[in-house]
Amino acid sequence: MKNISDIKNRYYKSYNDILPNLPGLGLDWMKRLRDDAIKQFHQDGFPDKSVEEWNVNSFKGLTDTFYMTQQEDSYEIDYPSIEKKDAECLVRVIFHNGKIISIDHDELPKGVQVNSLKFFIKNNSDFLKEKIKPANEYSEARLSNIIDSRPQSIVALNAAFHEDGAIIHIDKNIEVPGYIELMHIGDYSENSMKHIRSVIFLDKGSKCEVIENIQGHKNNNTVFTSDVTDIHLSQGSSLSYNRFIRGNSKNIHVNNVHAQLDKGSEFICNSLINCDGQARNEVRINLLGEHAISNVNVLMMGKNKSLHETLTKVKHATKNTKSVQVIRTILDENSRGSFQGKIRVEEGADGTLAEMSGKSLLLSDQARVNAKPELEILADDVKCSHGVTVGTLSKEQLFYLQSRGIPEHEARKLLINSFSNTIISNFSNILIKRAENFILENYNEND
């Protein structure tokens, strides 16, 4: 195993070589943002087990391997294998190896902008400057007021090396007709890393539905992907943000969502995660305006030796805000999982309603899951609840089903589906459509 600080230094040293290929260097603030970010990463390094948020499982190949971003730009893409976008999809952005290769859309209504980071750098960099904060602001301090909490160093690495991203900008009072799909495919010829930086901004009173469709890479090279998405919902706007995250056994996904909710806005964040490799899903939500509402639904499904982690941090910063989090984990074979969820209610944030529920289903004796719910309540008049359970398939239920003539494997499938149905029913239709087919596929294999 290579020395961790050696890996850290290699990233630092490679930065100057890679820099000329990265977008936004013509902009002073962006160059500075990248420079500061790599310095910060060099200072902090990858999070080790001393960081509470990372102390449950070890991500193999993340901290002890050096990855390069892949430089060749025009890779042969097998277009026919990509299905056409369906009729309800307004815009589809396709990322290949972390870079946008196509933006496919019908005529866009006025006030709807969906384009690449590069396009915005060229045409509307002031908007980006406002939305992409310096890496040192992505610290835990942004969510809690604890002074000694650590910055997110993978976000810093992303800020230094990001190559592309999707920018969604919806004007005031626009209700986007149809959904926006961000599709990620890849086919790396060597071990690589990719960093994607996206921004979703909804102006006052607008409404939008987005799905990120993240597929496993074709070749069997280790690929470390960092996706950072900044979401800003203005007063009275509403976003349904859906992710379907898949990956092969060599994929390491780290996805960070930072959402800021103004007065009366609504954020729905649904994730279906099934990665054969390692996937980490971090969702941080700041409820800044009164009557802001957030709903987080996560379903993680692990098999083989996969690792799935979800970390949520929801901060109720003002009066009368509401958050609901529902996390479900199904683990088979030797897979590992963890859920860490934290709700923080600031002083004076009376009238807060917060619920968190994490349930895990273990299908094998070797599977392991950790769950850690936390509440930090500094206000007086709040209603908060959390519940975490870990269980296996119920023998009573299995016997009941079998006594009606249902064979054991079919009974197991029915019970697994019933466990996941409780969360899938919270998902929005575009994700359900994908999830249902997927779950059938997934659990038919065991027949």
Added chain:
Amino acid sequence: MTIALEIKDLHVEVSNKKILKGLSLNIEHGEMAAIMGPNGAGKSTLASVLAGKEGYNVVSGSVKYLGKNLLDMPTDERAAAGVFLAFQYPVEIPGVATSTFVRTALNAQRRHRGEVELDAIEFLKLARARAKELEMSEDFFKREVNVGFSGGEKKRAEVFQMSMLSPILAILDETDSGLDIDALKIVAEGVNKLRSDKLCGIVITHYQRLLEYLKPDTIHILADGKIVKTGDKSLALVLEEKGYQGIIEAA
């Protein structure tokens, strides 16, 4: 009449404790047999063993069902061969609609018997007809299996499943427990509607009341793991008068 179920000298242990101690019982097609007995006599153990529940260790004896060794068959195969257990405590299955559950069960049984599966429309037609016969509202098709059902609803749902699966051997394990008199009547009527020359039943109960409605052909008193007395329905009246102890002592 031919014998459908033949239990011979059955000895069963649960967690190394002897529960059934040489139980013998024959049931013919078309026969409704009531099994009565004090708490702890082994009534529910008998039901569980016949359905194939795990954790019941058959030490010796045999159970022949339609000429085959029942104890060799896995639970789902017993069901496909016509064995139905109406549970004393029907199990809740959140997230599964009752109609999905019953359709999955019915089609699994049909598949096992080499019959054509019912499609959604054929199934719904049958389910509607059966629900109507049992005077049940169709609302419960969509409800999750037994979730939030009242005691009476749970038992009626069991009878509905029974009518959908048309068993040959129906075992009603304390179907009357937790039911008020009206619910009891409805459930009993539901079972009576299913009676035929072919169907045979084992009705496990503590009380005479259910038997007033079900009118069993034979009554068997089970005490300390054995059948100690067999008779016709007049035996239930004697029991009412003398109590179990009186009958056991006389036997």
